[in-house]
Every structure is written in structure tokens, then in C-alpha cells.
Amino acid sequence: MKRLPASSYLTAIYLFFYIPIIVLIAYSFNNAQYSLVWHGFSMRWYHELFSDIDLWIAVGHSLILGIFAATTAMCIGGLAAVCLYRYQFLGQKVLYGLVFILILSPDIVMGISLLILFSLIKISLGFWSLLLAHITFCIPFVVVTVYSRIVSFDQYIFEAAKDLGATDTVIFTRVILPLLWPALLAGWLLSFTLSLDDVIISYFVAGPDFEILPLKIYSMVRLGVKPEINALCSITFLLTLVLILLSQLLGRKKP
Amino acid sequence: MKHDSLFKQFSLSIIWVWLLIFALLPFGLVTIASFLSRNDSHLITLPFTFINYFQLGNSIYIKIFKESFYIAGICTAICLLLGYPFAYLIARMRNRFKSLLILLIIIPFWTSSLIRCYSMITILKPRGVINSILLWLGIIDKPLPLLFTDTSVMIGLVYNLLPFMILPLLTNIEQLDHRLIDAARDLGANRFTTFRKIILPLTLPGILSGCILVFLPAMTIFYIPDLLGGSKSILLGNLIQNQFLIAENWPLGSAVSIVFTLLLAILLLIYWRSTRSNQARDLL
Numbered sequence: 001m002k003r004l005p006a007s008s009y010l011t012a013i014y015l016f017f018y019i020p021i022i023v024l025i026a027y028s029f030n031n032a033q034y035s036l037v038w039h040g041f042s043m044r045w046y047h048e049l050f051s052d053i054d055l056w057i058a059v060g061h062s063l064i065l066g067i068f069a070a071t072t073a074m075c076i077g078g079l080a081a082v083c084l085y086r087y088q089f090l091g092q093k094v095l096y097g098l099v100f101i102l103i104l105s106p107d108i109v110m111g112i113s114l115l116i117l118f119s120l121i122k123i124s125l126g127f128w129s130l131l132l133a134h135i136t137f138c139i140p141f142v143v144v145t146v147y148s149r150i151v152s153f154d155q156y157i158f159e160a161a162k163d164l165g166a167t168d169t170v171i172f173t174r175v176i177l178p179l180l181w182p183a184l185l186a187g188w189l190l191s192f193t194l195s196l197d198d199v200i201i202s203y204f205v206a207g208p209d210f211e212i213l214p215l216k217i218y219s220m221v222r223l224g225v226k227p228e229i230n231a232l233c234s235i236t237f238l239l240t241l242v243l244i245l246l247s248q249l250l251g252r253k254k255p
Numbered sequence: 256m257k258h259d260s261l262f263k264q265f266s267l268s269i270i271w272v273w274l275l276i277f278a279l280l281p282f283g284l285v286t287i288a289s290f291l292s293r294n295d296s297h298l299i300t301l302p303f304t305f306i307n308y309f310q311l312g313n314s315i316y317i318k319i320f321k322e323s324f325y326i327a328g329i330c331t332a333i334c335l336l337l338g339y340p341f342a343y344l345i346a347r348m349r350n351r352f353k354s355l356l357i358l359l360i361i362i363p364f365w366t367s368s369l370i371r372c373y374s375m376i377t378i379l380k381p382r383g384v385i386n387s388i389l390l391w392l393g394i395i396d397k398p399l400p401l402l403f404t405d406t407s408v409m410i411g412l413v414y415n416l417l418p419f420m421i422l423p424l425l426t427n428i429e430q431l432d433h434r435l436i437d438a439a440r441d442l443g444a445n446r447f448t449t450f451r452k453i454i455l456p457l458t459l460p461g462i463l464s465g466c467i468l469v470f471l472p473a474m475t476i477f478y479i480p481d482l483l484g485g486s487k488s489i490l491l492g493n494l495i496q497n498q499f500l501i502a503e504n505w506p507l508g509s510a511v512s513i514v515f516t517l518l519l520a521i522l523l524l525i526y527w528r529s530t531r532s533n534q535a536r537d538l539l
Binding site: 010017020023082083112115133204217222229230237243 | 266280363505
């Protein structure tokens with residue numbers, strides 16, 4: 001009796017989530033400019049997309065930016081998470097709170113505040129400003145990912161290592177890193193995804209010389225709906241999908 | 256032992272220096288900028304003034320603030336109403352599809368909201384899916400103006416933010432001890448009383464985290480009103496973006512951001528007071 005309404009409700013919500021995306025992907029293969037009617041399967045929009053040099057430059061920029069930002073954020077955020085877990089130090093609570101405030105703080109405020117900072121210290125808007133901004137908004141997410149993993153560790157491992165004479169650096173490289181690499185990798189993938197998807201913060205700190213993919217998509221969408229954008233969004237969606245699946249596999253809280 | 260403190264000091268100084276320079280200092284600069292004057296070369300200059308804050312008393316700005324809070328509030332309410340039963344059903348599920356279904360919620364959570372916003376356009380536009388179906392069925396004879404309305408902005412916001420409501424709720428409801436519900440039922444409480452007295456208070460942290468995660472971005476994702484609402488709807492995010500990049504009035508934009516941040520801080524404080532548990536940690 002109860003099952004039918006429940007499962008139809010779930011189905012309705014899932015359809016709401018996925019129909020727009022499925023339609024988008026389907027139309028990226030439709031051989032027609034505007035019509036919704038199916039005009040046959042075609043790779044035409046993908047071909048047009050692939051011949052757009054500017055777009056490829058933007059993709060390249062985004063990938064480079066994502067790799068650098070994710071790697072730096074992974075290192076800094078990982079170290080911070082280890083410290084938060086292992087040590088008592090002055091301002092520990094403040095640091096923890098700050099990480100959460102940064103996750104919750106509106107992107108737009110972070111965007112404008114970094115814009116003011118960069119204009120004040122005369123960092124020209126482009127690769128470096130984007131990189132610094134992306135690292136900053138990725139760090140808290142790495143800290144949270146790694147921290148939630150590290151608390152599930154057996155505390156005695158560290159004490160055993162210490163008793164056996166290992167220094168903190170040795171414990172870090174020989175005990176923590178081997179145990180923590182899946183969480184670090186999950187944090188990296190998360191940061192990479194965030195960096196690849198960010199519009200709001202990048203919108204403020206990007207310059208004309210260094211165009212990145214999300215902003216390129218944004219400006220294309222603003223100019224009007226074109227089938228190439230369907231193709232572009234489909235590819236980007238699939239790329240994100242792969243990254244999410246990978247980070248989910250790695251981030252599972254298993255002993 | 257010297258080596259030990261070196262590792263600790265090294266790690267801690269990196270994170271502190273980074274956050275001080277790129278998080279706290281910039282925010283301090285916004286605060287300072289909001290008290291300064293505008294200059295024609297669009298940079299901020301002295302003298303020190305309160306004029307930006309007085310300007311916010313202008314009815315146009317008050318209206319934008321009110322409208323943003325109103326729209327974000329409605330959006331949050333819709334997400335809660337849609338998301339709560341959904342999260343509850345998923346959390347209570349006991350079969351092999353469960354992890355797949357959860358994954359299907361996580362995917363939109365992490366997918367670019369710009370792309371999802373764009374996919375909504377393909378549904379709502381004059382020659383989009385809904386209009387085509389209605390035309391084909393003969394219910395309407397010309398396309399309905401679905402896009403560039405307040406409704407389309409709302410649909411776009413709910414579509415984008417619903418996963419942010421569902422995930423914290425899901426985490427929370429999963430931790431709910433089902434025996435408490437059974438106990439309440441055994442003691443004679445009906446469904447409604449059980450929900451009101453047991454389930455609702457215990458899932459309140461999840462409800463609050465979800466509401467925060469929806470409410471905060473709802474006001475500032477400037478590209479959703481921009482793309483789905485045409486130029487008609489101006490929300491707080493659009494106002495700030497406008498003052499910084501088009502009107503080039505940084506001090507006013509800063510003042511808007513500061514007032515906005517303070518209002519959010521008050522909301523967060525209420526949240527922190529009302530829930531002492533660590534639900535917020537689990538949601539990400």
C-alpha cells in the first residue's frame with residue numbers, strides 16, 4: 001500500500017534532477033540547429049566544438065589551473081588536517097572554525113575580497129590571481145575531507161610509532177601518508193572538480209588574458225543557446241562524473 | 256624532539272599564513288573599503304566616510320535586500336518540503352539500491368551548477384521540452400513564456416540547490432535511532448505525534464544545515480537570475496557583481512557585502528546556538 005506513492009515520489013525527484021541533463025546530452029547529438037524534433041544522430045556539434053581553438057585554450061588553462069590549485073590545496077589542507085588532529089596548539093579552535101566559515105562563506109564575498117586584495121598588492125588579474133583564489137577556496141574542503149578520514153584511524157598507531165622512536169616527520173611520511181593517501185587523493189579530486197566548476201569567484205579574479213572554461217561557458221550561454229554549448233556541457237558533465245565517481249571510491253570511510 | 260616541533264611549526268605556519276593573507280586580510284580590506292570613497296579611476300580612496308552605508312538606506316537597495324531574502328526563503332522552504340520526505344525515504348531504505356540512489360544525489364551536488372542551470376534553459380525555453388510537449392498535445396497553441404520569469408528563477412534555484420538540502424538531511428536521518436520511533440509508537444503515540452515529538456527534534460540539526468546550505472547560495476548565485484531571469488530580476492548577488500564590475504563603485508559594493516555577511520553571521524550564530532552537535536562536520 002505505502003510503497004507505490006513512496007517510490008513514485010522518489011522517481012519524480014530523480015526525474016527532476018536528471019531529465020534536464022539527459023535532454024542536454026541527447027540534443028548535443030541532434031542534427032538540427034534549433035528544432036527540438038529529432039533530426040538524426042550527428043557528431044556535428046562536437047566537430048564544430050573541436051575546431052574552436054579559443055575553447056581549447058580555455059580548456060587547457062582550466063586544466064593547468066585545476067591541477068596546480070588542487071595539488072597545492074591538497075598539500076596545505078592535508079598538513080592542516082593532520083595538525084588539527086594530532087596536536088594541541090594555540091588557536092586550534094579558531095583554525096577549525098575558520099575552515100568552516102570559509103566553506104560556508106558566500107563565494108561572492110570571497111571573490112570581491114580577493115579582487116580588492118589583488119588590486120591592492122598589484123597582482124595583475126590572470127593565472128596567478130586565479131591560482132591563489134582557487135587554492136584558497138579548495139583548502140577548507142581538503143581539510144574537511146582528510147580530517148573526517150583521519151579521525152577514523154586507530155590513535156594507538158601513532159603512539160606505537162612514537163614509542164618506537166619515530167619523529168613527527170617520520171610518523172608523517174611512514175605512517176600517516178601511507179594510510180591517508182586515499183583521502184588526500186579524494187581531496188585532490190574534489191578540489192580539481194571545484195576548481196573546474198567555479199564561476200563566481202573566478203568571475204571576479206579572472207583577467208582577459210587567461211580565459212578559463214567555466215567563464216567561457218558562461219559567456220557563451222549569455223550570448224544565446226547554441227548546439228555547441230550542448231556538446232560542451234555534455235563533455236564537461238561527463239568529465240565531472242568521472243571525477244566524482246573516483247573521489248567517491250577513494251573517500252569511502254572504510255578501515 | 257627539536258625535529259618534531261619543526262614539522263608541527265612548519266605545517267601550522269603554512270596554513271595560518273595562507274589563511275591570514277588570502278582569507279582574513281581580504282575580508283578586512285572589504286570592511287575598510289566599505290568605509291572609503293569612490294574614485295574615478297575606480298580605485299578606493301580616502302576620505303573615510305559612512306556614506307556607503309547611508310546609501311543602503313535607499314529604498315531601491317532595501318527592496319533588493321528584502322526581495323533576495325524573500326526569494327531565498329521561499330527557495331529554502333520549497334527545498335525543505337521536497338527534500339525532507341525524499342531524504343527520509345532514502346535513509347530508511349534497506350536494499351541494495353540504496354548506495355546507488357545516494358550516489359545519484361551526490362552527482363548533481365558536485366556537478367557545475369552553471370551546466371545544470373543551462374540544462375534548465377533547454378527545458379524551459381520557448382522551443383524547449385515543456386513547450387514542445389504542450390504544443391504537441393494541443394494544450395496550447397503558442398509557446399508559453401516560461402523562461403525569464405520569476406518562476407523560472409525559482410525553478411533554477413530549487414533545481415540547483417535541492418541536493419544541498421537533501422545530503423545533510425540524509426546524513427542526519429541515517430543516524431536516527433529507529434528504536435526511539437518504535438518506542439514512541441509502542442507507548443501509544445500516533446504517526447503525527449511521533450513525527451512532531453521524536454523525528455523532527457532529532458533531525459533538526461540536519462534541517463538547519465540543509466537550510467543554511469540552500470539559503471546562503473540562493474542569494475548570491477548571480478548567474479541563475481542572470482541566465483534564467485533575464486535582466487528583470489536583481490538579487491543581492493547581482494547587485495554586488497554590478498557594483499564591482501559594471502558600476503565600478505567598489506565601496507558601495509563592499510558595504511552591501513558587509514551588511515549581507517553580517518546578516519548571514521547572525522543567522523549562523525542562531526544555528527550554532529540551537530545545535531550543539533557536530534552535524535555540520537558530517538555534511539561534507
